[in-house]
Amino acid sequence: MKQFPFPDRITARDELTHDVLYKKIPEEERVRICDEAWQVGVDAARREMAEDPDGNIYELAKANGLQIIRERVDKVSGGLRFFSEYTPNKSRIDVYVLSIRLFAKNNHLTEEEAEELILAHEFFHFLEENKIGDTSQIYTIPRVTIGSLKIGKSGIRALSEIGAHGFARTYWEISHGEAQLSSGNVTSYNNSMEARMIRGKHDADQLMSFMFGKKK
Amino acid sequence: MLTGIIVCIVFIILAIAMMTRKLPAILVMPIMAIAIALAAGMPIIPIEGATENILDTVLNSGASRLIGNVINVIFASWMANLLYKTGITDLMIKKAAELGGDKPVVVTILLILVTALLFSAMGGVGAVAMIGGTVLPILISVGVKPLAAAHLFMAALSAGYNVRPANIVTVANICGVQTTDITVACWILCVFDLLFAFIYLIVDAKKNGKKYAFAAPAEDEDLESVKNTDQVRGVRALLASLTPVIILACTYFFKWNVVACYSIGIIWAIIMTAKGGWSKYVSLVTQSAYDGVKDSAPPAIIFMGIGMILTSVGSSTVQTALTPFMQMIIPGSVIGLLIFCAVLSPLSLYRGPFNILGLGSCLAAGIVGLGIFDPVLLAAVFYCTFRWPAQACPTATQVVWVANYVGEEPVNVSNKVFIANWVMTAASVFLVGLLYSTVL
Numbered sequence A: 001m002k003q004f005p006f007p008d009r010i011t012a013r014d015e016l017t018h019d020v021l022y023k024k025i026p027e028e029e030r031v032r033i034c035d036e037a038w039q040v041g042v043d044a045a046r047r048e049m050a051e052d053p054d055g056n057i058y059e060l061a062k063a064n065g066l067q068i069i070r071e072r073v074d075k076v077s078g079g080l081r082f083f084s085e086y087t088p089n090k091s092r093i094d095v096y097v098l099s100i101r102l103f104a105k106n107n108h109l110t111e112e113e114a115e116e117l118i119l120a121h122e123f124f125h126f127l128e129e130n131k132i133g134d135t136s137q138i139y140t141i142p143r144v145t146i147g148s149l150k151i152g153k154s155g156i157r158a159l160s161e162i163g164a165h166g167f168a169r170t171y172w173e174i175s176h177g178e179a180q181l182s183s184g185n186v187t188s189y190n191n192s193m194e195a196r197m198i199r200g201k202h203d204a205d206q207l208m209s210f211m212f213g214k215k216k
Numbered sequence B: 001m002l003t004g005i006i007v008c009i010v011f012i013i014l015a016i017a018m019m020t021r022k023l024p025a026i027l028v029m030p031i032m033a034i035a036i037a038l039a040a041g042m043p044i045i046p047i048e049g050a051t052e053n054i055l056d057t058v059l060n061s062g063a064s065r066l067i068g069n070v071i072n073v074i075f076a077s078w079m080a081n082l083l084y085k086t087g088i089t090d091l092m093i094k095k096a097a098e099l100g101g102d103k104p105v106v107v108t109i110l111l112i113l114v115t116a117l118l119f120s121a122m123g124g125v126g127a128v129a130m131i132g133g134t135v136l137p138i139l140i141s142v143g144v145k146p147l148a149a150a151h152l153f154m155a156a157l158s159a160g161y162n163v164r165p166a167n168i169v170t171v172a173n174i175c176g177v178q179t180t181d182i183t184v185a186c187w188i189l190c191v192f193d194l195l196f197a198f199i200y201l202i203v204d205a206k207k208n209g210k211k212y213a214f215a216a217p218a219e220d221e222d223l224e225s226v227k228n229t230d231q232v233r234g235v236r237a238l239l240a241s242l243t244p245v246i247i248l249a250c251t252y253f254f255k256w257n258v259v260a261c262y263s264i265g266i267i268w269a270i271i272m273t274a275k276g277g278w279s280k281y282v283s284l285v286t287q288s289a290y291d292g293v294k295d296s297a298p299p300a301i302i303f304m305g306i307g308m309i310l311t312s313v314g315s316s317t318v319q320t321a322l323t324p325f326m327q328m329i330i331p332g333s334v335i336g337l338l339i340f341c342a343v344l345s346p347l348s349l350y351r352g353p354f355n356i357l358g359l360g361s362c363l364a365a366g367i368v369g370l371g372i373f374d375p376v377l378l379a380a381v382f383y384c385t386f387r388w389p390a391q392a393c394p395t396a397t398q399v400v401w402v403a404n405y406v407g408e409e410p411v412n413v414s415n416k417v418f419i420a421n422w423v424m425t426a427a428s429v430f431l432v433g434l435l436y437s438t439v440l
Helices: A011-017 A027-051 A057-063 A097-106 A111-132 A157-175 A193-212 B002-019 B025-039 B054-065 B067-085 B088-100 B104-119 B125-141 B146-163 B165-175 B179-208 B234-241 B243-253 B258-273 B278-295 B297-314 B316-329 B334-343 B345-351 B360-370 B375-392 B397-405 B410-415 B418-439
Strands: A067-071 A075-077 A080-087 A092-096 A140-146 A149-155 A179-182 A185-188 B212-217
Touching: A011 A027, A011 A157, A027 A111, A027 A157, A057 A111, A075 A097, A080 A097, A080 A111, A080 B125, A092 A097, A092 A111, A097 A111, A111 A157, A111 B212, A157 B212, B002 B025, B002 B316, B002 B345, B025 B054, B025 B297, B025 B316, B054 B297, B067 B088, B067 B125, B067 B165, B067 B243, B067 B258, B067 B278, B067 B297, B088 B104, B088 B125, B088 B234, B104 B125, B104 B146, B104 B179, B104 B243, B125 B146, B125 B212, B125 B278, B125 B397, B146 B165, B146 B179, B146 B375, B146 B397, B146 B410, B165 B179, B165 B243, B165 B258, B165 B297, B165 B360, B165 B375, B179 B375, B179 B418, B234 B258, B243 B258, B278 B297, B297 B316, B297 B360, B316 B360, B334 B345, B334 B375, B334 B418, B345 B375, B345 B418, B360 B375, B375 B397, B375 B418, B397 B410
Parallel strands: A067 A092
Antiparallel strands: A075 A080, A080 A092, A080 B212, A140 A149, A179 A185
C-alpha cells in the first residue's frame, strides 16, 4: 500500500490486501467486491453533488453537524500515518495538518485540495453511519468454518475504505471540474463528462425553476 | 540505630539518583550494594575475624546469586525468538484478528487474550517488539486509539508476565520462598490485569464508540520481508500455537522447573514447525538461541545487581545495623503492612523500593530479615506492587518501546493510567495479602 494513497478504482483494490480477512475471501470474488465497494462511493458522491453541485465539502460537513478539528501534527502511530479520523459518536472529524501537507506534496496537490479530498473521504464514513449503511457489509464471510459448518458472519472493513476512496475521488473530480486526476497525477481536463452531466442537470433544474417557479 | 539511618540515607540518595535518571539501574544496584555494606561497617577485603567482606560476599557471591534466573530468562527469550521466527506468533495474532472479523471490540478482546497467552511464555524486550509490532497496528486499524491500544497491550502483556514461570521463580528466589507458594497470587494478578484491560476497553468504547481513520503505512512496505513463506499451516500450526499452553501446563500442572518447561516448549515448537531444508531450519533454531541470549542481556545485568543487593542487605553485618531502624519504620501487623504497601505502591515505579526487580529487592530483603512476617506473604504482596511497573513504568523497556511505537511519551502513557493502577494495585495488595495471611 502506498504511503500517501490517492487511489483510482484499480489501485484501490490494494486496500483489500491489508484486511485481516483478505486470505479468507475467495480469489475470484476479490476484484468484484472491490469494484462494488468503489461504486458505492462513486454513487454516493454523485448523489451528493446532484443535490448540491455548488456546495463544498466544508459546507456539507457543517450542514450535517460535523465539527472539523485541525491539529498541526504529522500523526504517525503504530507504523501508520494518520491523515484524518472520524468519530461518529462525537460528530467530529480530526484532520492532521502536517500529515496532509505530506499527502498533498506527494500527490501534487495543494494543501487545500488535499484537505478537501481527505474530508470527503471521512464524509463518506459519515454517510455510511447515517444514510447509506455500512459498505463493509456488502460482502460477508463466515466467522468460523469447521468443515461444512459455518458459524457467524463478518463484513470486510477494507471495503468501507475502498468506498471512501471512491467517494473522495469522484467528489473531488466533480467539484474540481477544471482538473481531473488520473492515476495519482493531476492532469488538466475541462468539462469532464461526469462534471458536465451533473452541472447540466443542475443548470436544467435552475432553468425549470426560473421558468415555472418550481422549487428544487 | 545511627548506622541504620546512614544505610537508609545511602539508599534514598541512590534511589533518587536512579528515579531522576541520573544513574541507570545497572549501575545503581552494585553501587548501592557496596555502599550499604560499607555504611554498615563490612570490610572491603577479607580480614581475620570477619566472616563477610565486600569483595567475596557482596561482589562475588552476589553477582552469581540469581544466575539461575538469568538462565531462565535466556530460555524464555530463546522461546520467544523461535516462536517469532517460525511465524507462530504472527499466525496466532492474525487468527485471533480474523476470528474477531469486523467487530472491533471482539478483535480487541481476542488480541488481549492472545497477547497475554504469548507473554506467559515469552520474555524480553525483543518479544515485546515482535508481538507489539503485529498486535498494535491491528488494534489501531480497527479503530482503537493509539494510546488506548498501548494501554490495552501493556495490560495484556502484564497479565502474561504475572504467570510467566521465569518471573515467578525470580520473585520467589528474591524472597526465599518456593514458586508453588505464590502461584495463587500470580493467577490473581493475571486476572486483575485482564480485568484492567477489559474495563479500560469498555470505558473507551463507551466514550469514543466507533472510529474511522484515513491512514496509510508510514513507510513503504517491503512485501517480501513481511511474507513468511515457510510458515507451517493446518493442524501442525494449531499444535504449534499451543506451545505457551504446553509450557504453562508443565509449570503449573506438573510443577517442573523452568528450564525443563522451556526446553519441552522449545522441542515442541521445533517438532511442530520444522519445515523445508533441515540445515536451514537448524540455522533458524540456532539463530533464535543467539538472539535470545542477546535479548536477555539487560535483565541479566540487572539480576547480577539485584543479587549483590540481596547478599549485601541479607548479610549479618548489614542486618545487625539495619534491624533496629527497620523495626521502627515497618508496621508490626499484617493490616499495617498492607496499608503501608498499598499507600506507597507508586514507589514501585522507576524501579523504586516497591519494585521487587529494582530497589524493592533491598526493602524486601530488609523486611524478611526482621522475621516479623511470613516470607510467603511478603513475596505475594511485593509481587502485587510489581504488577504496576510491569504494566506502566516509564523506565520499563517494554513501556518505552510501546510508547515510542504509538508515538507517545513513556511518561504520558504511564501517567494516563496512574490512578487506575494505584487503585488496582491497592485492591490486589489487600486481596492477596488477606488471602495469604488468613487462608493460604
